[in-house]
Amino acid sequence: RVSGFYRYRPDRGSLSFDADMRMDDARVSQAMLVGLTDTLRQAAGTPFGPIGDALARAGERAASRFDANFSIAGAVRDGGGAIRLTDLTARSASGTRLLFEGGEGIRAIWPERGPSFDGELRLAGGGFPEMLVALEQERAGAPLRGFARVAPFAAGDSRLALAPVSFTAGGGGRTRIATVVDVSGPIADGRIEHLRFPVSGTLGRGGDLRMGSGCVRVGWARMRVASLTIGATQLPLCPLTGNTLLSYSPGRGLRGGARIARPRLRASLGGSPLLVSASDFRLPLVAPSFSARDVAVRLGSGSSRSELDIASLAADFVVGGVDGDYTGASGQLASVPIRISESGGDWRFGGGVLDVAGDGVITNTSPDRTFEPLVTNNMTLHLENNLIRMNSTLIAPEHRIAVADVDLFHNLDTGEGEAILETERIEFNARLQPSDLTRLVLGVIAQVEGLVSGIGTIRWDSAGNVTSDGIYQMVDIDLAAPFGPVEGLSGEIRFTDLLGLNTEPGQVATLRETNPGVLVLDGEITYQLLDANRVQIEGARWPFAGGELILRPTILDFRVDQVRRLTFDVVGVDAFRYLESRDFENIIATGLFDGTLPMVFDNMGGRIVGGQLVSREPGGTFSYTGEISDVNLGLMGSLAFNALELIRYSELTIRFDGAIDGEMVTNVEFIGVSPNIVRDGQNFLIAGFTRELSQIPIRFDITMEAPFNQLLYSMRLLDDPGFLVNSAIQARLTRMRAERDVQGPESDIVP
Incomplete structure (x- = not known):
């Protein structure tokens, strides 16, 4: 609705008017x-999010329906003109009130000049803060002068306060704008209090706005994100690109961003001191996000301090939080000697919850390096209510074999936590050996084949104390041990210090078959794993031919290259049962034997030093029942074999010296009599001689050199042992003739 007057002069081609206008239900x-x-x-x-959204909604509601009154005057002639708007009053259905009065109002002259503003603008209601803007402008395109006062504005959980805004003339027809912003509001699902920073910029023709020239100091009173609290802080905020923090122009929207060089923040997380630093932090505004490089996080103090280093970190601000990725992360939790490195993946923070999904390399940082590096490609971390929960599968990197599933828990409030490592099934074979997982087994076991399963637990507290334990089962394992090859090893290992590979005393393992130089079956070994890569052998026993083979207690130290000693005791071995179990078809012997087999192991291998087996009283018998391969042995050869058919000995001693896997020098000594020398059909001279000989003890002293593993089987080669016995009897007869002059030397038997 328009009321006023106008004048139109066709002869001059001019139009002038002066009117009051009223608009109802406009939009x-x-x-x-x-x-x-x-x-x-x-x-x-960002903290401005609720403010910006509230202002946008208030503007949309106010523009959807309003009434307005204003005065307008103008003149048009020859393609040019001028117009002036004054005394503007507007009310929206939403309750917004707008008043522009005083001064020259809003003027526009064309085509040479654009609009100019001179007067006071008041805005209030309908979701807008109360605002007073007083402006002076000499002419269109000239700088603005004046001020603006904006009442503190709250929307949702945000609050914005502006110091009086000043408008002054700047170069190039631009208007300088200066104020100080103080905002409190949400940030990354947390809150910042009194984020305060100065704002200075310029407003040019066409609404071109540039804010923030050079670096400014930004500070806040307090920032809280979940259990993270950062106190009063001051940081230098510089333009991301160029020399302007923020710019806006119609049609191009908001542009710009900020960066902080080498930020350093002191804070607390879950009641623990926190230090966060970075080489660079960037906050672009085109798509609200942030990124940081060389981030270093230090949580706690002393022995309970946790470390996290991230090469690059980035995230987008999304509804309810942030969502991003990271690369090159490494860290260690408190005093737990386990470190993750080379980690990368995705992360999200929202609703007070941090979720991370990534991969990495797991290493042991203890001086002895308990285990070799492992990898994980399915690590997940969940942080909520100051509680960290992490899950992953540890994999042997070379063969990509799963070793253990890890379930980790850590309480940021108390500094306590634990990690459970569950191994459902590891199969050691040619592809995977224990030495691939820990170098501490080198020199202890090798050539392992079999299954291992079990559960281990690592615990820690705020004082830096770390404990660990575990129970693992071994099933039907074959391996090479310091005392020989082992087959069918089974048992349970109870670790009292899993990280140190220490156990409680009395660990028991059964061994189906062992060969510490002689094959023994169904043994049992009792042991304890000590710190510093040492093994306490508490004892081992094997049933052996009616007796026992016993390993004496000892400590094996695998830390250094040194001599290691094992001593086996042989107790009550039955010669008959031993020979029978080894299928000696042509040899029969009786008697019980005891002795010791001291073994020495060094970098040259293993050897027996001073080993000895001695028969028990009253001795036993020895009988060779094989056939004679050479029928032309002569008289003494026949006598020798007649003697071997049955020898009763009172004492038999076997001594061993030499390498287990090389030449073994074995000395066999025994003294016995042979009643079988006397045979029917002998002439009276021979019969008399053999009757006398059958009552005389014969001493055997035999030295053999052979590989130890074959030594006790070498008697099977005695298909024709005449040369051994014949030599022994001939030496004995020579001494007898010398003593009794039974016959002259010219009749000596010539072999």
């Missing part, structure tokens, strides 16, 4: 507003 189309409202909503996820 501004959404297409005209979308640029401004979208810009306001770009602040989502």
Whole structure:
């Protein structure tokens, strides 16, 4: 509705008017507003987010229906003109009130000049803060002068306060704008209190706005994100690109961003001191996000301090939090001697919850390096209510074999936590050996084949104390041990210090077959794993031919290259049962034997030093029942074999010296009599001689050199042992003839 007057002069081609206008139920189309409202909503996820959204909604409601009154005067002639708008009053259905009065109002002269502003603008209600803007502008395009006062504005959980805004003339027709911003509001699902920073910029023709020239000091009173609290802080904020922190122009929207060089923050997390630093932090505004490089996080103090280093970290501000990725992360939790490195993946923080999914390399940082590096490609971490939960599968990197599933828990409030490592099934074979997992077994076991399963637990507290334990089962394992090859080893290992590979005393393992130089079956070994890669052998026993083979207690030290000693005791071995179990078809012997086999192991291998087996009283018998291969042995050869058919000995001693896997020097000594020398059909001279000989003890002293593993089987080669016995009897007869002069030397038997 228009009321006023106008004058139109066709002869001059001019029109002039002066009127009061009234608009009822007017509206501004959404297409005209979308640029401004979208810009306001770009602040989502920042402390300005609720403010920007509230202003956008207030503007949309006010523009959807309003009434307005204003005075307008103007003149048009020859393609040019001027117009002036004064005394503007507007009220929206949403309750917004707008008043522009005083001064020259809003003027526009064309085509030479654009609009100019001179007067006071007041805005309030309908979701807008109370605002007073007083402006002076000499002419269109000239700088603005004046001030603006904006009442503190709260929306949702945000609050914005602006110091009086000043408008002064700047170069190039631009208007300088200066104020100080103080905002409190949400940030990354947390809150920042009194984020304060100065704002200075310029406003040019066409609404071109540039804010923040050079670096400014930014500070806040307090920032809280979940259990993270950062106290009063001051940081230098510099433009991300160029020399402007923020710029806005119609049609291009909001641009710019900020960076902080070498930020350093002191804070607390879950009641523990926290230090966070980075070489660079960037906050672009085009798509609200942030990125950081060389991030270093130190949580706690002293022995309970946790470390996290991240090469690069980035995230987008999304509704309810942030969502991003990271690369090159490494860290260690408190005094737990386990470190993750080369980690990368995705992370998200929202609703007070941090979720991480990534991969990495797991290493042991203890001086003895308990285990070799392992990898994980399915690590997940969940942080909520100051509780960390992490899960992953540890994999042997070379063969990509799963070793253990890890379930880790840590309480940031108390500094306590634990990690459970569950091994459902590891099969050691040619592809995977224990030495691939820990170098501590080198020199202890090798050539392992079999299954291992079990559960281990690592615990820690705020004082830096770390304990660990575990129970593991071994099933039907074959291996090479310091005392010989082992087959069918089974048992349970109870670790009292899993990280140190220490156990409680009395660990028991059964061994189906062992060969410490002689094959023994169904043994049992009792032991304890000590610190510093040492093994306490408490004892081992094997049933052996009616007796026992016993390993004496000892400590094996595998830390250094040194001599290691094992001593086996042989107790009550039955010669008959031993020969029978080894299928000696042509040899029969009786008697019980005891003795010791001291073994020495060094870098040259293993050897027996001073080993000895001695028969028990009253001795036993020895009988060779094989056939004679050479029928032309002569008289003494026949006598020798007649003697071997049955020898009763009172004492038999076997001595061993030499390498287990090389030449063994074995000395066999025994003294016995042979009643079988006397045979029917002998002439009276021979019969008399053999009757006398059958009552005389014969001493055997035999030295053999052979590989130890074959030594006790070498008697099977005695298909024709005449040369051994014949030599022994001939030596004895020579001494007898010398003593009794039974016959002259010219009749000596010539072999």
